[in-house]
Amino acid sequence: MSRKSAVPTPQLPRRSWVEIDHGALSHNLKVVQKLAGRAGIIAVVKANGYGHGLNEVATTLSEGIAIFAVASLGEALQLRETEKSKPIMLLSAALPSEYAEIAAHGFIPTISSLEEAKLFAKAALKIRPKTSPLPQIHFKIDTGMGRLGAHPAKAEAIVKAITKLPLSLHSISSHLPSADSDDVSTKRQLKRFEHIVQELRLLVPDVPVHVLNSAGTILHPENSHDFVRVGLLLYGISPIPRMQKMLKPVLRWKASVTLLNEIPKGHGISYGSTYLAPRKLKVAVLPAGYADGYPRQLSGKGATVLINGKHCPVLGRVTMDQIIVDISRAGSVSIADEAVLVGPQKGKEITAPEVATQADTIPWHLFCGITARVAYWHRNQEGKK
Numbered sequence: 117m118s119r120k121s122a123v124p125t126p127q128l129p130r131r132s133w134v135e136i137d138h139g140a141l142s143h144n145l146k147v148v149q150k151l152a153g154r155a156g157i158i159a160v161v162k163a164n165g166y167g168h169g170l171n172e173v174a175t176t177l178s179e180g181i182a183i184f185a186v187a188s189l190g191e192a193l194q195l196r197e198t199e200k201s202k203p204i205m206l207l208s209a210a211l212p213s214e215y216a217e218i219a220a221h222g223f224i225p226t227i228s229s230l231e232e233a234k235l236f237a238k239a240a241l242k243i244r245p246k247t248s249p250l251p252q253i254h255f256k257i258d259t260g261m262g263r264l265g266a267h268p269a270k271a272e273a274i275v276k277a278i279t280k281l282p283l284s285l286h287s288i289s290s291h292l293p294s295a296d297s298d299d300v301s302t303k304r305q306l307k308r309f310e311h312i313v314q315e316l317r318l319l320v321p322d323v324p325v326h327v328l329n330s331a332g333t334i335l336h337p338e339n340s341h342d343f344v345r346v347g348l349l350l351y352g353i354s355p356i357p358r359m360q361k362m363l364k365p366v367l368r369w370k371a372s373v374t375l376l377n378e379i380p381k382g383h384g385i386s387y388g389s390t391y392l393a394p395r396k397l398k399v400a401v402l403p404a405g406y407a408d409g410y411p412r413q414l415s416g417k418g419a420t421v422l423i424n425g426k427h428c429p430v431l432g433r434v435t436m437d438q439i440i441v442d443i444s445r446a447g448s449v450s451i452a453d454e455a456v457l458v459g460p461q462k463g464k465e466i467t468a469p470e471v472a473t474q475a476d477t478i479p480w481h482l483f484c485g486i487t488a489r490v491a492y493w494h495r496n497q498e499g500k501k
């Protein structure tokens with residue numbers, strides 16, 4: 117279905133693969149709908165649906181959401197192949213050379229400056245039949261992120277000027293840099309944004325507004341306005357750990373044991389021989405490494421995988437294509453047995469936030485770092501098995 121044509125793995129020899137549970141995705145959507153209340157959902161599916169598969173994820177979410185958000189024109193075009201009706205917003209700044217195509221497809225760009233707005237209007241005018249509706253833009257205000265968006269002091273003048281251009285203002289937004297880590301500054305930022313919105317409403321009374329990401333949606337639902345802009349929650353991971361219980365992780369990452377080996381006492385394991393077997397060790401080799409997106413930063417950090425429902429430590433460095441795990445305490449293990457890198461097995465679980473933390477990163481990064489070499493198996497998709 118998607119351009120990358122996710123390989124349906126059940127028929128293939130299973131080496132390393134990701135299972136995407138669309139039942140869990142639907143569950144999380146319901147949770148987000150409840151949190152959002154009357155606000156609509158802007159479903160953030162950038163970076164291949166956070167590594168979950170753009171087209172497949174979008175197809176499952178489509179009915180329950182208002183708008184899809186991706187990063188770039190390329191992602192929007194890929195999404196449009198399967199998503200025929202919902203509006204698609206581009207969250208990253210676009211290149212002027214992309215404007216005409218963005219306008220031609222009716223995608224909604226994020227605009228931070230009057231210069232961008234003018235150039236976009238000009239590009240759109242060239243390709244637009246006179247009878248078609250005005251091209252839509254989304255105007256962003258920087259209330260603290262320091263990335264995209266106009267300085268608050270300039271917002272009013274820019275919006276005033278935009279209303280005179282042949283453009284339609286789809287919505288006004290801002291983005292929270294610290295919603296999951298700094299409540300005080302987030303509250304201050306939200307207050308500042310409310311103030312700006314009130315002022316702008318004098319110019320554009322009915323313009324829709326959105327500011328909350330996943331963490332904001334959990335912690336500050338009173339600021340939902342017209343839409344919440346959520347990614348991580350939909351994939352079943354809460355940026356606020358105490359709220360994890362209400363969600364179901366969508367992604368599981370597995371690999372088959374490809375080799376069993378015995379390493380004598382004192383023998384080095386993996387590059388640099390950073391790990392020396394303290395005794396004779398039974399190990400299994402798994403066909404997943406940093407070229408699959410299993411972070412090399414997990415080397416020597418006490419990461420484990422699950423085999424037979426037992427935590428098996430990753431020994432030495434993560435290599436490009438393979439890892440070596442200690443199965444001394446895993447009981448009887450055979451070639452082709454299933455190892456779980458991320459997900460549950462027999463009552464135990466390795467969560468994405470745990471793995472991300474061990475690798476000194478965040479679950480967003482872990483997910484979108486999974487590479488095209490890993491096969492995808494989409495389960496519980498409606499209309500399919």
Ligand SMILES: *Cc1c(COP(=O)(O)O)cnc(C)c1O
Nearest residue numbers: 160207291329330345346347348
């Ligand atoms: C990625 C992104 C989001 C989604 O963030 P989550 O924390 O995954 O919910 C929301 N808004 C913008 C502007 C983004 O770039």
